[in-house]
Amino acid sequence: MPIRIRLDELLMARRMSLAELADRTGVSTANLTVLKSGEAQAIRFTTLDALCRELGCAPGELLAYEP
Amino acid sequence: MRALGPGSVSSFLKMVLDIVHVGLLVGVAAVGFMAFVDLLFTVNPALLDNVQISDRDQLIQRGPVLLAGLLAAGVYMAGVLVIIGALRRIFATLTVGDPFRPDNVGRLRLIALMLAILELGRYALWLVSAWLPAVHHVRPSFGLTAWFSVLVVLVLAEVFREGARLRREAELTI
Numbered sequence: 001m002p003i004r005i006r007l008d009e010l011l012m013a014r015r016m017s018l019a020e021l022a023d024r025t026g027v028s029t030a031n032l033t034v035l036k037s038g039e040a041q042a043i044r045f046t047t048l049d050a051l052c053r054e055l056g057c058a059p060g061e062l063l064a065y066e067p
Numbered sequence: 068m069r070a071l072g073p074g075s076v077s078s079f080l081k082m083v084l085d086i087v088h089v090g091l092l093v094g095v096a097a098v099g100f101m102a103f104v105d106l107l108f109t110v111n112p113a114l115l116d117n118v119q120i121s122d123r124d125q126l127i128q129r130g131p132v133l134l135a136g137l138l139a140a141g142v143y144m145a146g147v148l149v150i151i152g153a154l155r156r157i158f159a160t161l162t163v164g165d166p167f168r169p170d171n172v173g174r175l176r177l178i179a180l181m182l183a184i185l186e187l188g189r190y191a192l193w194l195v196s197a198w199l200p201a202v203h204h205v206r207p208s209f210g211l212t213a214w215f216s217v218l219v220v221l222v223l224a225e226v227f228r229e230g231a232r233l234r235r236e237a238e239l240t241i
Contacts, residue, residue, distance in 0.1 A: 031241045041239035 002067040005043075007036045010055045010062065025050035070161075077161035084155045091148045095141060102137040109134055132199075139192060146185045153178050167230035175224035179217050186213040 011021060018036070022029040027047055034040050048059055055062070069075040109130035153174040160168050193207045 027241065034239065035241050039239060040241050041236050043241050047241050 001038065002065055004038060004064045004066055005035045005040070006062055006064050007032065007051075010057060014055060016055075021051075021054060024054045027051070071166065072164040073162060075162070077158055081155065081158035081162050084151055084158055088148070088151050088155055091144055091151060095144045095148060098137055098141040098144060102134055102141060105130055105134045105137060139188075143185065143188065146181050146188070150178050150181045153181075167227060167234045169228075169231045172224050172228045172231060175220055175227060179220040179224065182213060182217045182220065186217070 007018075007021075011018065018032050019029055021027075022032050025032075025047075027050060031047075035043070048062070051062060052059055071077055112130075157166075157171050157174050160166055160171060190207075
C-alpha cells in the first residue's frame with residue numbers, strides 16, 4: 001500500500017517511545033506496531049485523533065503517500 | 068436462546084453431530100468387517116464348510132454381489148462421515164462464537180463436493196443395478212433437492228469467505 005504511517009519519525013522527533021504513546025493514547029502497543037509496520041488495512045478517526053493529539057501533529061504529517 | 072457460543076444451540080448440535088460421527092465410524096467399521104468376511108468366503112468357499120447355515124450354496128453364489136453391495140454401502144457411509152466430520156469442525160467454531168474462520172470456507176466446499184459425489188454415486192448405483200441381471204433393481208428417483216443443496220452450500224461457502232475477509236479487515240483496523 002502506498003500510504004505509510006510516519007510514526008517512527010514523529011516519535012523520534014518527540015523523543016517518545018512506542019510504549020509511552022500507547023499509554024497516552026490508549027491504543028495497544030501491538031496495534032501501534034501493526035500501524036508502524038504498514039500491515040494495517042484501515043485507521044479509525046478516533047485512533048487518528050488520539051495519535052495527532054498526543055504527537056501534536058496534523059493527520060497530513062502522520063500519513064505519507066509514497067506511490 | 069443463543070445461536071452461537073458455549074451452551075447455545077450450536078453446542079447442542081455439535082454434541083448431536085459428535086454422536087452421529089461415532090455411530091457412523093462404528094457403522095463403517097462394521098461394514099468393512101462384513102465385507103472382509105464376505106471376501107474371505109468368496110475367495111475360499113471351503114471356509115464355509117465348518118459353518119452351519121441353511122442356504123450355503125446361495126450365499127457362495129451371491130458372495131461377489133453381496134461384497135459389491137457392502138463396499139458400496141461402506142463408501143456411501145464414508146462419504147457421509149466426511150460430511151459429518153466437516154460439519155462437526157464448523158460447529159466447533161460456532162460453539163466458540165467464531166464462525167468466520169478461513170478454514171470453514173474449505174470445509175463447506177468439501178461438504179458441497181461430497182454431496183455432489185454421493186448424488187453421482189447414487190446415479191452410478193442405478194446404472195449398475197439396471198445393468199446386472201441378478202441384482203435387485205434400485206428404483207431411480209431424480210430430484211433437484213440434492214443439487215439445490217450443493218448450490219446452497221457453495222453459496223454459503225462464499226458467504227463465509229466474505230465473512231472471513233471482513234473479519235481480517237476488522238482485525239487490521241486500528
